Amino acid sequence: MLAALPRKQYQRMLGGLESVALIFGDVLYEPGERIRHVYFPNDSLISLLTLVEGHLALEVGMVGREGMIGVPLALGMDVSPVRALVQGAGAAMRMKSARFRTEIRKSAKLQQEVNRYTGALMAQITQTAACNRFHVVEARLARWLLMTRDRVRSDDFRLTHEFLGHMLGVRRVGVTKAAHALQEEKLITYSRGKISILDRKGLEAASCSCYELVKDMHDGVGSSGR
Numbered sequence: 228m229l230a231a232l233p234r235k236q237y238q239r240m241l242g243g244l245e246s247v248a249l250i251f252g253d254v255l256y257e258p259g260e261r262i263r264h265v266y267f268p269n270d271s272l273i274s275l276l277t278l279v280e281g282h283l284a285l286e287v288g289m290v291g292r293e294g295m296i297g298v299p300l301a302l303g304m305d306v307s308p309v310r311a312l313v314q315g316a317g318a319a320m321r322m323k324s325a326r327f328r329t330e331i332r333k334s335a336k337l338q339q340e341v342n343r344y345t346g347a348l349m350a351q352i353t354q355t356a357a358c359n360r361f362h363v364v365e366a367r368l369a370r371w372l373l374m375t376r377d378r379v380r381s382d383d384f385r386l387t388h389e390f391l392g393h394m395l396g397v398r399r400v401g402v403t404k405a406a407h408a409l410q411e412e413k414l415i416t417y418s419r420g421k422i423s424i425l426d427r428k429g430l431e432a433a434s435c436s437c438y439e440l441v442k443d444m445h446d447g448v449g450s451s452g453r
């Protein structure tokens with residue numbers, strides 16, 4: 228996302244950006260807590276989870292190199308509505324909230340990029356809500372694996388059944404069944420918390436249409452006006 232900014236703008240922001248290594252399982256935000264930093268993932272991946280009754284978590288969005296964590300700040304809110312959980316370890320740049328607010332006030336271009344990303348993220352969250360309600364677990368799992376792959380840019384990543392259950396809002400047994408089905412079709416291998424995608428095209432065919440829809444929306448971000 229930062230790469231989409233004009234060079235001059237990016238260079239001015241550099242002074243306020245700090246490189247950080249995000250670790251699998253790190254929690255960047257909790258619902259209701261003040262946002263201290265915004266994050267721009269490089270090859271890391273962050274899940275946005277909504278919590279129900281304090282212990283049930285459901286993924287409502289996924290953020291990687293195409294976007295940022297901390298969108299509420301740009302909208303004038305300083306508290307996060309969601310938990311932001313590091314789902315793929317890797318690098319990110321971060322900036323203190325106050326500095327980010329200043330930068331966004333000073334730069335119409337930054338404001339514009341953040342607005343466009345916010346629109347795409349809202350669309351992703353909206354689609355995810357419908358997906359969770361209407362699509363079967365196997366298709367959702369395929370969508371989720373493809374979205375993850377696009378952001379970490381690797382066919383191999385770590386996962387646990389428990390984690391996947393949260394992502395998809397289903398019980399462990401449902402996740403196991405869906406993962407087995409995809410494995411039977413030789414689309415993935417899955418063992419001891421490690422997933423490998425064997426056949427991306429096949430996985431796209433097994434996924435619901437939400438994958439393409441959301442991908443197109445995010446690919447549209449930053450594609451015009453330059």
Ligand SMILES: [Zn+2]
Pocket residue numbers: 357358359362366367370435436437438
């Ligand atoms: Zn779907």
